[in-house]
Amino acid sequence: MKELHVKSLLPVRLDNYLMEQYPALNLGRLNKALRENKIKLNGKKQPLATRVQNGDVIRLFLNDDQLEKKPLPPAVFVYEDDDLIVANKPAGIEVDGPASDTLLKRVQATLSANGHSAQAVLCHRLDTGTSGLILLAKNKAAEHFLTEAIKARKIQKKYLCVTFGRPQPPVELMHDYLIKDAQRGVVKIVPSPCSGAKEVITGYETLAVSGRLALLEVELVTGRTHQIRAHLAHIGCPILGDSKYGNNTANRELHFKYQALCAWELRFPAQIEQPEFSHLAGRVFHAEKPWYCHQITDGTLR
Template identity: 85%
Template sequence: MKELHVKSLLPVRLDKYLMEQFPALNLGRLNKALRENKIKLNGKKQPLSTRVQNGDIIRLFLRDDQLENRPLPLAVFVYEDDDMIVANKPAGIEVDGPSADTLLKRVQAKLASEGKATQAVLCHRLDTGTSGLILLAKNSRAEQFLTSAIKARSIEKRYLCVTFGRPQPPAALMHDYLLKDADRGIVKIVNSPAGGAKEVITGYETLAVSGRLALLEVELVTGRTHQIRAHLAHIGCPILGDSKYGNNAANRELHFKYQALCAWELRFPAQIEDEPFAHLAGRVFHAEKPWYCRQLTDGTLQ
């Protein structure tokens, strides 16, 4: 946390004052910080257009690396060829957007560091708090192939997660419907397609249990917004660390800032007729298993 005591003879906008103090900040980052309640003026959340004046106190609940022009971390590539990239996204960064640090910017920084002029394009997304594998295309041909394969569900996606609660039965293929609540920025699971709800299919298998917790491997059959998080919460087993659909008391107790959810596996179909991508047939890519998998398996986390 940074505390600033404003020293200005004339009133100045809050956003302008902060960008003068911290050149690494931009309007995108400031708006995001304000939405997340990380900027306080005299102890209160105020619009960025508010005029600050001599003697005001500003508190910024941002990390040092968010306030400084530090070199952007380079993305970790699990796989790369002339057409595509499989990158491993850490929890806590967006895949894309106005923030100075996103997965896409890390990918471009890595390509630039290797002297490659290619501009990568995202073919799907992960929530900010979810870690794991992301597919990116280096050209329009690969973008069309990958996005079509994802839409057709021929690329299988499997996740690892820790739930607060042990699902019963220990393994199942869940069929329900998902309804978006755009005003609240959430989704909910319902048992019929009424109101425009869309079909969701989520499979899970319990790999290990520890106290109140369970480690699951989840297959994302359909790919809806917040599907895994909402579907597991619907059966009474929310993902640990999920502040939107989960148990916040448990999240605080076990010190989970982001949801314990990792896009662990991408599996390409056994046969691919599109010749330029035939070499991907049967290929399976994995992210490194998150630390919480080991801790749950050995009983450290429970």
């Protein structure tokens, strides 16, 4: 716990005062801390817009790691040229948002540290708990090319994942429909078209099995919210570590904090019409295989 005695000749907003004292704090962290009753002004919970003044006492129930501003870990670039970046996102960080540590912030910091412009734009997203390859554009032309290629399904995406349960048949191309519940932040798979449902196509191939678990290579044909996670859960084989659609008893037993899902491969089309991006034709990029893939293959994880 930190206790601050305000020294300010003029009233200042609580959030601004705290961010001035601790540069590592941002509005996202402050709002989270306030919701968790970890900020008290003169012994009471107060809105962040409250004006503090000389003599007020602020108590912060945060540890030093949350208050210290640490340098961001460098982003891992699988590929980089003058137009785009293929970055490898670790599980557990957001691609973007108010958090102090996101993939985009790591990429920008890495570019700056290398003496380059920090301009980079995300062209698609991954869930926080999913690791793997993300495409970022360095300029408007590359952003347009990549987003259009993804939208037209010209860039193929393959994933590796571990499921709790062995899917039957071992190889399948699944065609179903997805309904999004925005209020609850979840999606539901249904077998037939209905109001608000969008088609989802997910292919999988079983690469190895170990006890109750299976290692799959998954091809994302359509790209819907939580598609792979929900589609595999729908057939009774949820992804290990998935707290939203998975088996939480198994997740705890096997100590999985994040879903065992990695965006492993990005494949560019064999032919690209735009001359400035023709050097990418047929290129295939891979992330390093996560540790759990090897443990399924050798039978360590069961």
